[in-house]
Amino acid sequence: MSPDEARRRPPTAQQFVLAELRRAITTGRLRPGAPIRQDALAEEFQVSRVPLREALKTLQGEGLVTYEAHRGYSVETLSLDDLREVYRIRQLLEEEAVRRAVARLTDADLRRLAEAQDEVERAATAGDVLSMATANRVFHMTLFDCAGMPRLVRMIRTLWDTTDAYRSMYYGDAGNRERVVKEHRATLDALRRGSADEAVTTLNVHRDHAVAELEPYLNA
Amino acid sequence: MSPDEARRRPPTAQQFVLAELRRAITTGRLRPGAPIRQDALAEEFQVSRVPLREALKTLQGEGLVTYEAHRGYSVETLSLDDLREVYRIRQLLEEEAVRRAVARLTDADLRRLAEAQDEVERAATAGDVLSMATANRVFHMTLFDCAGMPRLVRMIRTLWDTTDAYRSMYYGDAGNRERVVKEHRATLDALRRGSADEAVTTLNVHRDHAVAELEPYLNA
DNA sequence: GCTCCGTATTTTGGATCCAATATTGAAAAT
DNA sequence: ATTTTCAATATTGGATCCAAAATACGGAGC
Incomplete structure:
Protein backbone atom coordinates (compact mmCIF):
# COMPACT_ATOMS: atom_id res chain seq x y z
CA MET A 1 0.00 0.00 0.00
CA SER A 2 1.29 3.48 -0.82
CA PRO A 3 2.05 5.78 2.12
CA ASP A 4 -0.62 8.11 0.80
CA GLU A 5 -3.20 5.39 0.93
CA ALA A 6 -1.98 4.32 4.33
CA ARG A 7 -2.42 7.83 5.66
CA ARG A 8 -5.86 8.26 4.20
CA ARG A 9 -7.14 4.85 5.15
CA PRO A 10 -9.17 5.19 8.34
CA PRO A 11 -7.86 3.61 11.54
CA THR A 12 -10.64 1.06 11.74
CA ALA A 13 -12.04 -1.30 9.17
CA GLN A 14 -15.58 -0.20 9.86
CA GLN A 15 -14.73 3.40 9.01
CA PHE A 16 -13.03 2.24 5.88
CA VAL A 17 -15.99 0.15 4.71
CA LEU A 18 -18.37 2.88 5.73
CA ALA A 19 -16.65 5.26 3.34
CA GLU A 20 -16.49 2.64 0.62
CA LEU A 21 -20.13 1.72 1.04
CA ARG A 22 -21.17 5.32 0.94
CA ARG A 23 -19.32 5.78 -2.29
CA ALA A 24 -20.68 2.57 -3.76
CA ILE A 25 -24.22 3.68 -2.95
CA THR A 26 -23.92 7.33 -3.86
CA THR A 27 -22.23 6.57 -7.17
CA GLY A 28 -24.97 4.09 -7.91
CA ARG A 29 -22.69 1.07 -8.12
CA LEU A 30 -24.98 -0.51 -5.58
CA ARG A 31 -28.33 0.04 -7.18
CA PRO A 32 -31.25 1.39 -5.19
CA GLY A 33 -33.41 -1.45 -3.98
CA ALA A 34 -30.68 -4.02 -4.42
CA PRO A 35 -30.12 -6.38 -1.50
CA ILE A 36 -26.73 -6.13 0.15
CA ARG A 37 -24.90 -9.44 0.23
CA GLN A 38 -22.61 -9.26 3.20
CA ASP A 39 -20.30 -12.08 2.13
CA ALA A 40 -19.68 -10.63 -1.29
CA LEU A 41 -19.02 -7.10 -0.05
CA ALA A 42 -16.86 -8.28 2.81
CA GLU A 43 -14.70 -10.17 0.37
CA GLU A 44 -14.59 -7.24 -2.04
CA PHE A 45 -13.41 -4.87 0.66
CA GLN A 46 -11.14 -7.47 2.23
CA VAL A 47 -12.68 -7.30 5.67
CA SER A 48 -14.83 -9.62 7.71
CA ARG A 49 -18.54 -9.21 8.01
CA VAL A 50 -18.39 -7.72 11.51
CA PRO A 51 -17.09 -4.24 10.60
CA LEU A 52 -19.21 -4.36 7.46
CA ARG A 53 -22.33 -4.86 9.52
CA GLU A 54 -21.42 -2.04 11.87
CA ALA A 55 -20.98 0.26 8.89
CA LEU A 56 -24.36 -0.84 7.57
CA LYS A 57 -25.96 -0.01 10.90
CA THR A 58 -24.59 3.51 10.57
CA LEU A 59 -25.98 3.80 7.07
CA GLN A 60 -29.29 2.48 8.30
CA GLY A 61 -29.39 5.27 10.83
CA GLU A 62 -28.77 7.73 8.03
CA GLY A 63 -31.51 6.22 5.92
CA LEU A 64 -29.24 5.14 3.08
CA VAL A 65 -30.08 1.49 3.57
CA THR A 66 -33.03 -0.34 5.04
CA TYR A 67 -32.85 -3.31 7.33
CA GLU A 68 -35.17 -6.15 8.13
CA ALA A 69 -34.33 -8.75 10.74
CA HIS A 70 -33.09 -12.01 9.25
CA ARG A 71 -33.50 -10.62 5.77
CA GLY A 72 -30.64 -8.19 5.75
CA TYR A 73 -29.95 -4.79 4.30
CA SER A 74 -30.97 -3.24 1.00
CA VAL A 75 -30.06 0.02 -0.64
CA GLU A 76 -32.82 2.51 0.05
CA THR A 77 -34.72 3.58 -2.99
CA LEU A 78 -35.41 7.27 -3.24
CA SER A 79 -38.78 7.90 -4.78
CA MET B 1 -39.09 -17.49 30.22
CA SER B 2 -42.76 -16.67 30.49
CA PRO B 3 -44.77 -16.77 27.25
CA ASP B 4 -45.41 -13.09 27.73
CA GLU B 5 -41.74 -12.31 27.84
CA ALA B 6 -41.12 -14.60 24.92
CA ARG B 7 -43.66 -12.75 22.85
CA ARG B 8 -42.31 -9.36 23.71
CA ARG B 9 -38.68 -10.23 23.35
CA PRO B 10 -37.51 -9.10 19.93
CA PRO B 11 -36.47 -11.71 17.36
CA THR B 12 -32.84 -10.64 17.38
CA ALA B 13 -30.43 -10.03 20.21
CA GLN B 14 -29.42 -6.67 18.82
CA GLN B 15 -33.01 -5.43 18.94
CA PHE B 16 -33.36 -6.72 22.46
CA VAL B 17 -30.16 -5.07 23.58
CA LEU B 18 -31.09 -1.88 21.76
CA ALA B 19 -34.31 -1.62 23.74
CA GLU B 20 -32.54 -2.42 27.00
CA LEU B 21 -29.79 0.11 26.34
CA ARG B 22 -32.31 2.76 25.46
CA ARG B 23 -34.10 2.15 28.71
CA ALA B 24 -30.88 2.09 30.70
CA ILE B 25 -29.85 5.42 29.21
CA THR B 26 -33.20 7.17 29.28
CA THR B 27 -33.88 6.12 32.86
CA GLY B 28 -30.47 7.39 33.80
CA ARG B 29 -29.12 4.05 34.99
CA LEU B 30 -26.27 4.62 32.61
CA ARG B 31 -25.17 8.09 33.58
CA PRO B 32 -24.53 10.76 30.97
CA GLY B 33 -20.86 10.90 30.17
CA ALA B 34 -20.17 7.45 31.56
CA PRO B 35 -18.10 5.16 29.35
CA ILE B 36 -19.87 2.04 28.14
CA ARG B 37 -18.01 -1.13 29.04
CA GLN B 38 -18.98 -3.66 26.45
CA ASP B 39 -17.93 -6.72 28.42
CA ALA B 40 -19.94 -5.76 31.47
CA LEU B 41 -23.09 -4.88 29.55
CA ALA B 42 -22.86 -7.93 27.33
CA GLU B 43 -22.72 -10.12 30.39
CA GLU B 44 -25.54 -8.25 32.07
CA PHE B 45 -27.81 -8.68 29.06
CA GLN B 46 -26.61 -12.23 28.44
CA VAL B 47 -25.50 -11.62 24.88
CA SER B 48 -22.15 -11.42 23.17
CA ARG B 49 -20.51 -8.15 22.31
CA VAL B 50 -21.40 -8.36 18.62
CA PRO B 51 -25.12 -7.54 18.86
CA LEU B 52 -24.33 -5.09 21.64
CA ARG B 53 -22.00 -3.19 19.36
CA GLU B 54 -24.56 -3.10 16.58
CA ALA B 55 -27.10 -1.68 18.99
CA LEU B 56 -24.57 0.93 20.07
CA LYS B 57 -24.01 1.93 16.47
CA THR B 58 -27.73 2.56 16.15
CA LEU B 59 -27.71 4.68 19.29
CA GLN B 60 -24.71 6.54 17.98
CA GLY B 61 -26.68 7.41 14.88
CA GLU B 62 -29.44 8.73 17.08
CA GLY B 63 -27.01 10.77 19.11
CA LEU B 64 -27.65 8.99 22.39
CA VAL B 65 -24.08 7.81 22.64
CA THR B 66 -20.79 9.06 21.28
CA TYR B 67 -18.09 6.94 19.78
CA GLU B 68 -14.38 7.32 19.36
CA ALA B 69 -12.30 4.74 17.55
CA HIS B 70 -10.40 2.44 19.91
CA ARG B 71 -11.80 4.25 22.88
CA GLY B 72 -15.34 3.04 22.71
CA TYR B 73 -18.76 4.46 23.43
CA SER B 74 -19.97 6.84 26.12
CA VAL B 75 -23.41 8.03 27.06
CA GLU B 76 -23.97 11.41 25.45
CA THR B 77 -24.35 14.25 27.87
CA LEU B 78 -27.09 16.70 27.09
CA SER B 79 -26.09 20.23 27.96
C1' DG C 1 -50.80 -27.52 -14.89
C1' DC C 2 -51.00 -25.94 -10.00
C1' DT C 3 -50.43 -26.04 -5.06
C1' DC C 4 -48.44 -27.71 -1.06
C1' DC C 5 -44.96 -29.58 1.56
C1' DG C 6 -40.34 -30.84 2.94
C1' DT C 7 -35.47 -30.71 2.12
C1' DA C 8 -31.15 -28.38 0.50
C1' DT C 9 -28.90 -24.17 0.07
C1' DT C 10 -28.04 -19.58 0.96
C1' DT C 11 -27.82 -15.80 3.97
C1' DT C 12 -28.00 -13.52 8.16
C1' DG C 13 -27.31 -13.52 13.46
C1' DG C 14 -24.33 -14.36 17.17
C1' DA C 15 -20.51 -16.48 20.13
C1' DT C 16 -15.82 -17.12 20.74
C1' DC C 17 -11.18 -16.25 20.07
C1' DC C 18 -7.23 -13.52 18.84
C1' DA C 19 -5.09 -9.03 17.49
C1' DA C 20 -4.46 -4.15 17.98
C1' DT C 21 -4.80 -0.15 20.60
C1' DA C 22 -5.26 2.45 24.71
C1' DT C 23 -4.72 2.93 29.61
C1' DT C 24 -2.56 2.22 33.94
C1' DG C 25 1.08 1.90 37.09
C1' DA C 26 5.63 1.46 38.58
C1' DA C 27 10.39 2.05 38.12
C1' DA C 28 14.22 4.92 36.51
C1' DA C 29 16.29 9.15 35.20
C1' DT C 30 16.66 14.03 35.82
C1' DA D 1 9.43 15.79 43.53
C1' DT D 2 8.60 15.57 38.57
C1' DT D 3 8.79 13.62 34.30
C1' DT D 4 9.75 9.82 31.15
C1' DT D 5 9.86 5.23 29.74
C1' DC D 6 8.28 0.87 29.43
C1' DA D 7 5.95 -3.13 30.71
C1' DA D 8 1.44 -5.07 32.40
C1' DT D 9 -3.37 -4.80 31.99
C1' DA D 10 -7.75 -3.60 30.31
C1' DT D 11 -10.60 -2.62 26.45
C1' DT D 12 -11.90 -2.31 21.89
C1' DG D 13 -11.60 -4.13 16.86
C1' DG D 14 -11.97 -7.88 13.87
C1' DA D 15 -11.78 -12.82 11.96
C1' DT D 16 -13.59 -17.21 12.17
C1' DC D 17 -16.85 -20.53 13.23
C1' DC D 18 -21.36 -22.23 14.31
C1' DA D 19 -26.50 -21.55 14.83
C1' DA D 20 -30.83 -19.88 13.17
C1' DA D 21 -33.70 -18.19 9.85
C1' DA D 22 -35.14 -17.38 5.21
C1' DT D 23 -35.06 -18.65 0.49
C1' DA D 24 -34.85 -21.80 -3.40
C1' DC D 25 -35.73 -26.00 -5.27
C1' DG D 26 -37.89 -30.32 -6.34
C1' DG D 27 -41.13 -33.79 -5.82
C1' DA D 28 -45.70 -35.58 -4.29
C1' DG D 29 -50.39 -34.99 -4.45
C1' DC D 30 -54.45 -33.08 -6.51
Missing part, protein backbone atom coordinates in the same frame (compact mmCIF):
# COMPACT_ATOMS: atom_id res chain seq x y z
CA LEU A 80 -39.75 11.26 -6.19
CA ASP A 81 -41.80 11.88 -3.06
CA ASP A 82 -38.81 10.99 -0.93
CA LEU A 83 -36.63 13.43 -2.82
CA ARG A 84 -39.16 16.21 -2.37
CA GLU A 85 -39.49 15.37 1.31
CA VAL A 86 -35.75 15.48 1.85
CA TYR A 87 -35.48 18.84 0.15
CA ARG A 88 -38.40 20.23 2.07
CA ILE A 89 -36.83 19.20 5.37
CA ARG A 90 -33.55 20.65 4.20
CA GLN A 91 -35.27 23.93 3.49
CA LEU A 92 -36.65 24.06 7.01
CA LEU A 93 -33.40 23.17 8.72
CA GLU A 94 -31.09 25.16 6.49
CA GLU A 95 -33.15 28.31 6.83
CA GLU A 96 -32.72 28.08 10.56
CA ALA A 97 -29.00 27.40 10.21
CA VAL A 98 -28.50 30.35 7.87
CA ARG A 99 -30.42 32.77 10.07
CA ARG A 100 -28.42 31.80 13.12
CA ALA A 101 -25.22 31.90 11.13
CA VAL A 102 -25.87 35.40 9.84
CA ALA A 103 -26.42 36.60 13.38
CA ARG A 104 -23.03 35.28 14.41
CA LEU A 105 -20.87 35.69 11.31
CA THR A 106 -17.38 37.02 11.90
CA ASP A 107 -14.94 38.41 9.38
CA ALA A 108 -12.92 35.23 9.69
CA ASP A 109 -16.03 33.24 8.79
CA LEU A 110 -16.59 35.38 5.72
CA ARG A 111 -13.00 34.85 4.66
CA ARG A 112 -13.37 31.10 5.00
CA LEU A 113 -16.55 31.21 2.97
CA ALA A 114 -14.86 33.25 0.26
CA GLU A 115 -12.05 30.71 0.11
CA ALA A 116 -14.55 27.90 -0.21
CA GLN A 117 -16.24 29.78 -3.01
CA ASP A 118 -12.90 30.21 -4.81
CA GLU A 119 -12.53 26.46 -4.74
CA VAL A 120 -16.03 26.05 -6.16
CA GLU A 121 -15.27 28.43 -9.01
CA ARG A 122 -11.99 26.71 -9.76
CA ALA A 123 -13.74 23.35 -10.02
CA ALA A 124 -16.58 24.86 -12.05
CA THR A 125 -14.32 26.36 -14.72
CA ALA A 126 -12.25 23.18 -14.81
CA GLY A 127 -15.45 21.22 -15.33
CA ASP A 128 -14.39 18.83 -12.58
CA VAL A 129 -17.72 17.40 -11.48
CA LEU A 130 -16.43 15.55 -8.46
CA SER A 131 -14.42 18.47 -7.08
CA MET A 132 -17.37 20.70 -7.75
CA ALA A 133 -19.61 18.51 -5.63
CA THR A 134 -17.21 18.43 -2.70
CA ALA A 135 -16.33 22.12 -2.93
CA ASN A 136 -19.99 23.04 -3.04
CA ARG A 137 -20.58 20.95 0.01
CA VAL A 138 -17.71 22.57 1.86
CA PHE A 139 -19.12 25.99 1.06
CA HIS A 140 -22.56 25.21 2.42
CA MET A 141 -21.36 23.30 5.47
CA THR A 142 -18.94 26.07 6.35
CA LEU A 143 -21.88 28.42 6.42
CA PHE A 144 -24.08 26.07 8.41
CA ASP A 145 -21.33 25.45 10.93
CA CYS A 146 -21.35 29.13 11.77
CA ALA A 147 -24.81 28.67 13.27
CA GLY A 148 -23.22 27.01 16.28
CA MET A 149 -25.84 24.28 16.30
CA PRO A 150 -23.94 21.03 15.92
CA ARG A 151 -26.95 18.73 15.98
CA LEU A 152 -28.73 20.75 13.38
CA VAL A 153 -25.70 20.65 11.13
CA ARG A 154 -25.38 16.92 11.61
CA MET A 155 -28.96 16.41 10.52
CA ILE A 156 -28.48 18.58 7.47
CA ARG A 157 -25.33 16.70 6.58
CA THR A 158 -27.19 13.41 6.79
CA LEU A 159 -29.88 14.74 4.50
CA TRP A 160 -27.24 15.76 1.98
CA ASP A 161 -25.80 12.27 2.14
CA THR A 162 -29.06 10.66 1.17
CA THR A 163 -29.17 12.54 -2.11
CA ASP A 164 -25.46 12.60 -2.88
CA ALA A 165 -25.94 9.94 -5.51
CA TYR A 166 -28.01 12.30 -7.56
CA ARG A 167 -26.19 15.54 -6.93
CA SER A 168 -23.21 14.68 -9.09
CA MET A 169 -25.61 14.37 -12.04
CA TYR A 170 -26.55 17.97 -11.49
CA TYR A 171 -22.99 19.17 -11.91
CA GLY A 172 -22.57 17.28 -15.13
CA ASP A 173 -24.27 20.18 -16.88
CA ALA A 174 -22.08 23.24 -17.55
CA GLY A 175 -25.06 25.57 -17.29
CA ASN A 176 -25.83 24.26 -13.84
CA ARG A 177 -22.26 24.75 -12.75
CA GLU A 178 -22.30 28.34 -13.90
CA ARG A 179 -25.61 28.89 -12.20
CA VAL A 180 -24.29 27.53 -8.91
CA VAL A 181 -21.34 29.89 -9.03
CA LYS A 182 -23.62 32.88 -9.53
CA GLU A 183 -25.99 31.84 -6.78
CA HIS A 184 -23.14 31.34 -4.37
CA ARG A 185 -21.84 34.81 -5.17
CA ALA A 186 -25.26 36.27 -4.49
CA THR A 187 -25.38 34.37 -1.22
CA LEU A 188 -21.97 35.62 -0.16
CA ASP A 189 -23.05 39.13 -1.01
CA ALA A 190 -26.16 38.86 1.13
CA LEU A 191 -24.12 37.42 3.97
CA ARG A 192 -21.63 40.28 3.80
CA ARG A 193 -24.47 42.74 4.06
CA GLY A 194 -25.88 40.72 6.95
CA SER A 195 -29.18 40.16 5.20
CA ALA A 196 -30.50 36.85 6.42
CA ASP A 197 -33.70 37.15 4.41
CA GLU A 198 -31.87 37.57 1.13
CA ALA A 199 -29.43 34.77 1.89
CA VAL A 200 -32.29 32.44 2.74
CA THR A 201 -34.22 33.37 -0.37
CA THR A 202 -31.22 32.93 -2.61
CA LEU A 203 -30.44 29.56 -1.13
CA ASN A 204 -34.04 28.45 -1.45
CA VAL A 205 -33.96 29.24 -5.15
CA HIS A 206 -30.60 27.48 -5.38
CA ARG A 207 -32.03 24.38 -3.75
CA ASP A 208 -35.33 24.37 -5.58
CA HIS A 209 -33.60 24.55 -8.90
CA ALA A 210 -31.45 21.59 -8.02
CA VAL A 211 -34.40 19.46 -7.02
CA ALA A 212 -36.32 20.45 -10.14
CA GLU A 213 -33.39 19.42 -12.31
CA LEU A 214 -33.01 16.16 -10.45
CA GLU A 215 -36.62 15.06 -10.62
CA PRO A 216 -36.43 13.70 -14.17
CA TYR A 217 -33.70 11.30 -13.17
CA LEU A 218 -35.83 9.79 -10.43
CA ASN A 219 -38.34 8.24 -12.77
CA ALA A 220 -35.70 6.04 -14.35
CA LEU B 80 -28.59 22.99 28.39
CA ASP B 81 -27.64 24.30 24.96
CA ASP B 82 -28.17 20.86 23.50
CA LEU B 83 -31.60 20.63 25.05
CA ARG B 84 -32.57 24.00 23.62
CA GLU B 85 -31.21 23.03 20.24
CA VAL B 86 -33.17 19.79 20.19
CA TYR B 87 -36.38 21.58 21.08
CA ARG B 88 -35.78 24.28 18.52
CA ILE B 89 -35.30 21.70 15.79
CA ARG B 90 -38.37 19.87 17.01
CA GLN B 91 -40.34 23.09 16.70
CA LEU B 92 -39.28 23.51 13.10
CA LEU B 93 -40.00 19.95 12.08
CA GLU B 94 -43.16 19.48 14.08
CA GLU B 95 -44.70 22.65 12.74
CA GLU B 96 -44.23 21.31 9.25
CA ALA B 97 -45.65 17.92 10.24
CA VAL B 98 -48.70 19.46 11.87
CA ARG B 99 -49.46 21.74 8.94
CA ARG B 100 -49.28 18.89 6.49
CA ALA B 101 -51.28 16.68 8.81
CA VAL B 102 -54.07 19.24 9.16
CA ALA B 103 -54.33 19.45 5.39
CA ARG B 104 -54.85 15.71 5.16
CA LEU B 105 -56.72 14.80 8.34
CA THR B 106 -59.58 12.35 7.90
CA ASP B 107 -62.37 11.56 10.34
CA ALA B 108 -60.69 8.25 11.03
CA ASP B 109 -57.51 10.12 11.96
CA LEU B 110 -59.42 12.34 14.34
CA ARG B 111 -60.98 9.29 15.97
CA ARG B 112 -57.57 7.71 16.46
CA LEU B 113 -56.28 10.94 17.97
CA ALA B 114 -59.25 11.12 20.32
CA GLU B 115 -58.57 7.55 21.43
CA ALA B 116 -54.94 8.37 22.06
CA GLN B 117 -56.02 11.36 24.10
CA ASP B 118 -58.36 9.17 26.17
CA GLU B 119 -55.38 7.04 27.03
CA VAL B 120 -53.40 10.11 28.03
CA GLU B 121 -56.18 11.29 30.32
CA ARG B 122 -56.54 7.84 31.87
CA ALA B 123 -52.83 7.77 32.68
CA ALA B 124 -52.90 11.36 33.91
CA THR B 125 -55.69 10.79 36.43
CA ALA B 126 -54.10 7.53 37.54
CA GLY B 127 -50.85 9.42 38.05
CA ASP B 128 -49.03 6.73 36.11
CA VAL B 129 -45.94 8.60 34.94
CA LEU B 130 -44.65 5.89 32.62
CA SER B 131 -47.99 5.31 30.90
CA MET B 132 -48.41 9.03 30.63
CA ALA B 133 -45.12 9.37 28.79
CA THR B 134 -45.90 6.62 26.31
CA ALA B 135 -49.52 7.72 25.79
CA ASN B 136 -48.39 11.28 25.19
CA ARG B 137 -45.92 10.06 22.66
CA VAL B 138 -48.54 7.99 20.88
CA PHE B 139 -50.79 11.03 20.69
CA HIS B 140 -48.17 13.23 19.09
CA MET B 141 -46.78 10.59 16.76
CA THR B 142 -50.26 9.69 15.58
CA LEU B 143 -50.71 13.28 14.59
CA PHE B 144 -47.31 13.55 12.93
CA ASP B 145 -47.89 10.33 11.00
CA CYS B 146 -50.88 11.94 9.33
CA ALA B 147 -48.49 14.28 7.53
CA GLY B 148 -47.52 11.45 5.23
CA MET B 149 -43.85 12.34 5.52
CA PRO B 150 -42.15 9.25 6.90
CA ARG B 151 -38.64 10.68 6.96
CA LEU B 152 -39.75 13.76 8.77
CA VAL B 153 -41.54 11.68 11.36
CA ARG B 154 -38.51 9.48 11.81
CA MET B 155 -36.34 12.51 12.49
CA ILE B 156 -38.83 13.86 14.99
CA ARG B 157 -38.99 10.50 16.71
CA THR B 158 -35.22 10.43 17.02
CA LEU B 159 -35.25 13.87 18.57
CA TRP B 160 -37.82 12.72 21.10
CA ASP B 161 -35.61 9.80 21.96
CA THR B 162 -32.69 11.99 22.84
CA THR B 163 -34.66 13.75 25.56
CA ASP B 164 -36.72 10.82 26.77
CA ALA B 165 -34.60 10.53 29.87
CA TYR B 166 -35.78 13.92 31.01
CA ARG B 167 -39.36 13.78 29.88
CA SER B 168 -40.49 11.37 32.57
CA MET B 169 -39.37 13.92 35.16
CA TYR B 170 -41.84 16.33 33.69
CA TYR B 171 -44.76 13.99 34.24
CA GLY B 172 -43.81 13.45 37.84
CA ASP B 173 -45.58 16.71 38.65
CA ALA B 174 -49.39 16.49 38.88
CA GLY B 175 -49.79 20.08 37.69
CA ASN B 176 -47.83 19.32 34.57
CA ARG B 177 -49.95 16.26 33.86
CA GLU B 178 -53.11 18.30 34.13
CA ARG B 179 -51.63 20.97 31.92
CA VAL B 180 -50.73 18.45 29.25
CA VAL B 181 -54.28 17.12 29.21
CA LYS B 182 -55.68 20.60 28.70
CA GLU B 183 -53.21 21.46 25.98
CA HIS B 184 -53.96 18.26 24.14
CA ARG B 185 -57.66 19.01 24.28
CA ALA B 186 -57.02 22.44 22.83
CA THR B 187 -54.92 20.89 20.11
CA LEU B 188 -57.61 18.36 19.25
CA ASP B 189 -60.12 21.15 19.13
CA ALA B 190 -58.00 23.15 16.71
CA LEU B 191 -57.47 20.07 14.57
CA ARG B 192 -61.19 19.37 14.41
CA ARG B 193 -61.76 22.90 13.21
CA GLY B 194 -58.96 22.47 10.69
CA SER B 195 -57.02 25.39 12.09
CA ALA B 196 -53.36 24.63 11.50
CA ASP B 197 -52.22 27.94 12.94
CA GLU B 198 -53.95 27.35 16.25
CA ALA B 199 -52.76 23.79 16.48
CA VAL B 200 -49.19 24.87 15.84
CA THR B 201 -49.38 27.68 18.36
CA THR B 202 -50.87 25.45 21.03
CA LEU B 203 -48.22 22.81 20.48
CA ASN B 204 -45.46 25.40 20.57
CA VAL B 205 -46.65 26.57 23.96
CA HIS B 206 -46.95 22.94 25.02
CA ARG B 207 -43.37 22.26 24.01
CA ASP B 208 -41.89 25.48 25.33
CA HIS B 209 -43.39 24.89 28.72
CA ALA B 210 -41.90 21.42 28.83
CA VAL B 211 -38.42 22.65 27.97
CA ALA B 212 -38.67 25.48 30.50
CA GLU B 213 -39.61 23.01 33.22
CA LEU B 214 -36.82 20.69 32.24
CA GLU B 215 -34.04 23.24 32.19
CA PRO B 216 -33.47 23.26 35.94
CA TYR B 217 -32.72 19.54 35.90
CA LEU B 218 -29.97 19.99 33.36
CA ASN B 219 -27.70 21.91 35.66
CA ALA B 220 -27.45 19.01 38.06
